[in-house]
Amino acid sequence: QPQWGLPLKTAQDIYRDLQSSLGDVLPDAELFIKAEIAAEVLRLKVERDAVILGHNYMEPALFHTVPDFQGDSLELSRRAAETDKSVIVFCGVRFMAETAKILNPTKTVLLPTEKGGCSLAESITAADVRALREAYPGVPIVTYINTYADVKAECDICCTSSNAAAVVESLKSDTVIFLPDEFLARNVARETGRHVIVPSVLRKGTLAAGGDDTTVEHTMIAWKGRCEVHELFTPADIDVVRKQYPDVMILAHPECSPEVTAKADFSGSTTAMIRAVEKSKAKRFLLLTECSMGDNIVAANPGKEMLRLCSHRCPHMHEITLEQTRDSLKFMRWEIDVPEHIRVRALRAVERMLAVGPKID
Ligand code: 13P
Ligand code: SF4
Secondary structure (H helix, E strand, O other), rough: OOOOOOOOHHHHHHHHHHHHHOOOOHHHHHHHHHHHHHOOOOOOOOOEEEEEEEEEOOHHHHHHHOOEEEEEEEHHHHHHHHHOOOOEEOOOOOOHHHHHHHHOOOOOEOOOOOOOOOHHHOOOOHHHHHHHHOOOOOOOOOOOOOOOHHHHHHHHEEEEOOOHHHHHOOOOEEEEEEOOEEEHHHHHHHHOOEEEEEOOOEEEEEEEEEOOOOOOOOOEEEEOOOOOOOHHOOOHHHHHHHHHHOOEEEOOOOOOHHHHHHHEEEEEEEHHHHHHHHHHOEEEEEOOOOOOHHHHHHOOOOOOOEOOOOOOOOOHHHHOOHHHHHHHHHHHHOOOOOOHHHHHHHHHHHHHHHOOOOOOO
């Protein structure tokens, strides 16, 4: 929660808090160092008049100490839209920080890493979207928030994993283009009773509909983007884990394949998964998503046991550490810039999404 006006926590206070929440995850020697850095971040945050937004995937020592707000992409976009601070430090990847800048052109938005990529954001260009619009004139285009500003600028509305079905349904259109995550498109299509086609770009401005056509009612035209982390989970992983732990509750992010989400007990955004674990009476859980989130959940829910498939990790989210966050505030780096002619067009798509909901509690 925000700490404005309250005395700042000392490194010792933070160390004690970390010990009670992360004592089973990180050794004391590490907690000492992290507590010192977190205290420095809190001091710099006040000096710079900054708000820190922390995505659910952040490393536990960062996630549990410095963010004013934690959450999934939608929650953090809403927080970014509401802040009155002059600086926003986005502890997440570049497309998230760009969304904060789209919403706050006069504020300084900092990303604590120079890169902070995402395989989905890199899977599609603005020219690809223009080619799709030419090939399917009049069909509304939904873009997942995991895209860069120039792609959002070409689309009609954004969505995140927590409101994708609601956004698609809000369009009241039989045919919808949904970019760029093919798996999320297939998961949303199942939820909204749609048929999916994945066209491929043959040459500039020409697309092949892969043998299918859009005359079928309730069609979703998808793209070939994949999350490099979530695409690695397989239905066989679920079978093997269930065989060993028959009582396990399995939760999968909707960037996983539809075969995986169909076998899981629950599928939803990162925050939806956290809430589902908190609400569940099960004792043992497996999250098919970035591994840090399991550590963050265990720290907040000591009675719950988390199984881990940690060989698949998001290298981009892992570029952001407590140390990088401190340096971001210290050196005011790396500043996000979105050209104004792109920003104003991207803003329409982001604002349309925010109007659809859901709101945060
Ligand atoms: P959420 O919006 O569910 O937090 O997902 C963001 C993301 O990049 C998941 O890989
Ligand atoms: Fe992108 Fe996948 Fe990493 Fe999320 S987990 S930021 S979708 S690469």
